[in-house]
Amino acid sequence: MTITKQNMRHKHYITLLLLSTIFFACGHEVKDDNNTTDKYRWGKKPVICVINIDGTGSYNYLEKAKNTALNIINTLPSQSRIYIRWISENSILDKNNIISAILPGVKTSSSNPYISQKTKDNIDKQKELNNKLKQETIESLISAKSPKANKTDIYGCLAAASERFKNHSDKKAFLILMSDMKDNVGRKFNNYMLNGVEVLILDFQSDDNSFEAKEKWTEELLEKGASNVSFAEIDEQIFFK
DSSP: OHHHHHHHHHHHHHHHHHHHHHHHTTOOOOOOOTTEEEEEOOOSSOEEEEEEEEOBTTOOOHHHHHHHHHHHHHHSOTTOEEEEEEEOTTTTSGGGEEEEEEOOOOOOOOOOTTSOHHHHHHHHHHHHHHHHHHHHHHHHHHHOOOOOBSSOOHHHHHHHHHHHHHTTTTSEEEEEEESOOOOOSOOOOTTOOOTTOEEEEEEEOOOTTHHHHHHHHHHHHHHTTOSEEEEEETTSEEEEO
């Protein structure tokens, strides 16, 4: 009976998160105020997006970060390639991979009265497959267990992202970091590069040293070739288009 209740709670949690991501993905017009970030636009062509979620004991907003990642999945263009990984005590390792996927399908419609029934059936099958693949991706993210690492390896995460961008230089690239950005491992990978990558540090966990941290990381990431570096605090409303 206990297992059944846990499964029911998990299903309800997935349903609530799916509903929330659908709401945020509907393209609402947002007024420009101090608590709203409305500037993250992917464009229409497929992109490559590497998302890093802080899985260490010092980061307090894991569920919020997962929800942000779900919003990203629901708004990226079709055929975009995504990698979702943990930031841990050794972030470059393969074991930190949560999801690696190509977002399915193009938008299709079977409402055209002039297409054949066979074509309509094929379109409906493709839509069903697209929905299934996206559902599997979302459920994998929701059920992912944090490594609860004792240390935070930001440089390893940047090096791992750099390798993935290197293999897809034909696509517009985004690097998402959700963390307190406090590297306390100190193992630098000086040869990592982020040429043309837009870096978004979202759900940023701030403290008394946040201003210095923002300046430090902005300067370093721009030096490594990033096209832009921006921060969004934990209480900012983030909308993607």
